[in-house]
Amino acid sequence: MQKLVEIVAGVTDGSLTATAVLEEHLGRIQARESEIHAFNLVTADQARETATKIDADVKAGKKVGALAGVPIALKDNMCTRGIETTCSSKILQGWKPPYDATVVTKLRQAGAVVVGKTNLDEFAMGSSTENSAFGPTKNPLDISRVPGGSSGGSAAAVSAGFAAASLGSDTGGSIRQPAALCGVVGVKPTYGTVSRYGLVAFASSLDQIGPFTSDVRDAATLLEVISGHDPMDSTSIPQAATSLVSVLEHGVKGMRIGRVTDLPEGCEPDVLARLEAAFDALRKAGATIVDVKLPSLQYCLTAYYLIAPAEASSNLARYDGVRYGNRVEAADLNAMYAATREAGFGEEVKRRIMLGTYALSAGYFDAYYGKALKVRRLISDDFARAYKDVDTILTPTSPSTAFKFGSKTDNPLAMYLCDVFTIPTNLAGHPAMSVPFGVGADSMPVGIQVLATTMGEQAMFKVAAELERAS
């Protein structure tokens, strides 16, 4: 399958056409989408129009963008003007946003070809896509296993070759964990790097958009395009995009890489073995491995499951049958609200709304939400201490490889534990990415997570590129 950078080079110099590249991807979708279900919607007609226009521009000698002709899939929680955006929820089924998310505008301006909207856990709450109201996505490498979540459709789309790249959102691990489980690269940038304008909000202080690609260079290329200040997002960092492709060949000589000595328990031994192999590879490439302690790591999962639901309970209040999406008629206004939300939301979304409402209620605010914010501060302090000694930190992305359908659905806590290594970075606002690094005992891919401090993307990409070379 072609890399994003090869497609751009070929389409730009005329040795490839955007149309031919698109048809190849649509062919793979045609062949396998019915078994994988990566998409809620395939936008083949619009994609063909875009590809035709790009080819015409190239022929006419016009300058084309940095993603010319690249087939890209979008998680179905990013607004696309006039194109259904559902968050894999019945409450938004059929909703067509009146505007494009900033990332979508940037992709279109760069010449990307949007091939469709990908499946997710409803409102991005979950780790397997089993919470989608429209049925789960299958892992293209073994369809008896989950692709991870919540951006499972975006990860599967790249893994199956349905798109050269895709975008996901990551609130507690939803880009990195599915990337790890599907054997692709997934990046959660520093909070504020990529505009959230037009991303349907889950937990606003944690949500970030980022890329899925089949290799590190493609991820760097795509992230450079979607990053940068956006006045439409008040949390957007007023700074130009960081140059990433330029550092990929720098190597890791002299870099200091953190090994966490108090990693939370519960990681599979085959995954831990890959982590050790990653440290060995970096050591061989000239890096120094340094022990670091992150004592508050063990409290992060608990803090996240108070903070994220608290924010979600507020963000999801807007789905009331009046302003957005679907309505179930009832005798009076309150009954209409209740009937709409009862019918529109799935079980996990309701669980989060109730958890969050409880955590924010007057009598419990200090004990739960307030306490969770204190843990959030502690983990930031832990990281700040660690990053005095190291440039990046390495952990597994996920405690296990892709698991079987149904194996965690009866136990929300077991599902939540999938994100034990990814959540701390969201709480701190830091960047982190998952790079495929070999396979586990079941021959399924293992992802290694590279973490860095705020705006530390260059160091993170240097290490990721080295791991990719070593694997």
Ligand code: GLN
């Ligand atoms: N799996 C985590 C959750 O269910 C993270 C989700 C995400 O990052 N959107 O909340």
